[in-house]
Amino acid sequence: MITKRELPEFLWAEAVAHATYVRNQAPTRALDHATPEEVWSGKKPDMSYLQEFGVPVCMFSRRMPTNPRCSLGP
Numbered sequence: 001m002i003t004k005r006e007l008p009e010f011l012w013a014e015a016v017a018h019a020t021y022v023r024n025q026a027p028t029r030a031l032d033h034a035t036p037e038e039v040w041s042g043k044k045p046d047m048s049y050l051q052e053f054g055v056p057v058c059m060f061s062r063r064m065p066t067n068p069r070c071s072l073g074p
Contacts (some may be wrong), residue, residue, distance in 0.1 A: 007054055073074045
């Protein structure tokens with residue numbers, strides 16, 4: 001994931017954590033096509049909010065000046 005997105009190597013731990021999270025939300029044959037999260041919590045996980053690893057984001061902070069390239073609207 002890091003090589004594909006040409007990200008710095010210090011994000012390696014975050015890539016592993018992201019991959020592990022996604023893997024735990026996916027169905028598996030070992031659990032009769034249930035997800036580990038579903039078996040643990042008793043409810044199906046909601047994956048609608050999940051984004052691809054390495055997607056460019058904008059950060060807004062009161063202490064930092066606003067980046068003109070980032071906007072909340074169209």
